[in-house]
Amino acid sequence: MSIWEYANPTKFMGWSGKALPWVAGLAAICTVVGLFWGFFLTPDDYRMGSTVKIIYIHVPSAMMAINIWGMMLLTSLIWLIRRHHVSALAARAAAPVGVVMTVIALVTGAIWGQPMWGTWWAWDPRLTSFLILFLFYLGYVALWAAIDNPDTAADLTSVLCLVGSVFALLSRYAVNFWNQGLHQGASLSLDKEENVSDVFWQPLVLSIAGFILLFIALVLLRTRTEIRARRLHALETRERMG
Amino acid sequence: MPELGKYASEVLTAYGISLVLLIAIIAQSWLRAGKVRKALEEAEARRADA
Numbered sequence: 001m002s003i004w005e006y007a008n009p010t011k012f013m014g015w016s017g018k019a020l021p022w023v024a025g026l027a028a029i030c031t032v033v034g035l036f037w038g039f040f041l042t043p044d045d046y047r048m049g050s051t052v053k054i055i056y057i058h059v060p061s062a063m064m065a066i067n068i069w070g071m072m073l074l075t076s077l078i079w080l081i082r083r084h085h086v087s088a089l090a091a092r093a094a095a096p097v098g099v100v101m102t103v104i105a106l107v108t109g110a111i112w113g114q115p116m117w118g119t120w121w122a123w124d125p126r127l128t129s130f131l132i133l134f135l136f137y138l139g140y141v142a143l144w145a146a147i148d149n150p151d152t153a154a155d156l157t158s159v160l161c162l163v164g165s166v167f168a169l170l171s172r173y174a175v176n177f178w179n180q181g182l183h184q185g186a187s188l189s190l191d192k193e194e195n196v197s198d199v200f201w202q203p204l205v206l207s208i209a210g211f212i213l214l215f216i217a218l219v220l221l222r223t224r225t226e227i228r229a230r231r232l233h234a235l236e237t238r239e240r241m242g
Numbered sequence: 243m244p245e246l247g248k249y250a251s252e253v254l255t256a257y258g259i260s261l262v263l264l265i266a267i268i269a270q271s272w273l274r275a276g277k278v279r280k281a282l283e284e285a286e287a288r289r290a291d292a
Binding site for chain 2: 035039040044049050051053054057058061096097100103104107108111112114115214218221222224225228229231232235236238239
């Protein structure tokens with residue numbers, strides 16, 4: 001069976017309905033245990049004090065804010081190239097979750113920055129590109145809501161997603177491009193032998209896994225809702241036409 | 243409750259706002275899913291009756 005058959009709305013509703021409770025359950029376990037572990041069971045950092053506990057929310061949400069846009073880019077490209085409706089609806093379903101993740105990253109970063117940097121906000125490359133990414137998220141959600149024809153909305157939002165990807169990339173790599181920013185380098189990296197100390201790293205990885213699973217669960221749930229909403233719209237239109 | 247020292251308000255505010263936002267997006271997704279599913283079932287029932 002071709003992988004594209006899973007994107008058939010009927011098939012998608014079938015497999016996603018079975019997967020959703022498991023993904024949601026795993027998301028709840030990982031997120032609750034990760035945040036509980038990070039908040040209650042880890043020591044203070046010798047420089048940052050107890051503000052180090054903010055990383056268990058800030059790092060996963062910032063990672064998700066960027067990666068959700070990456071997922072939207074992929075599904076938007078699939079829509080533009082192959083015209084799979086479920087992929088366009090998945091991108092639409094993901095955007096509000098991305099908005100929430102971006103707000104959490106910005107707010108927790110500002111709360112952490114005030115005592116550590118002495119300022120809530122700086123026009124640092126990563127912070128600025130993140131703020132622009134947030135504005136792109138808002139524009140994306142607004143554009144979907146503003147256009148009645150779903151295919152036209154999918155086309156235009158896909159193009160907007162392509163443009164916004166520049167800022168998603170900048171948000172991810174700004175700390176590598178520019179050295180003059182306040183924001184430190186990545187807390188976790190595949191090419192480093194050791195990132196943060198194990199005592200902070202283990203609950204952080206669990207929190208990240210929880211946020212990833214939470215996002216998958218929410219996207220499955222919201223995409224199923226979008227498919228049903230489209231079917232409902234078609235039935236209501238047919239009823240009105242008699 | 244862990245000893246949060248002089249940064250207690252910052253840490254608690256960060257966690258409080260984040261949890262409220264996470265719960266809000268979960269609740270909104272859940273409630274809309276239920277509402278749309280119910281409306282679709284009613285529309286399909288009307289169609290079957292017609």
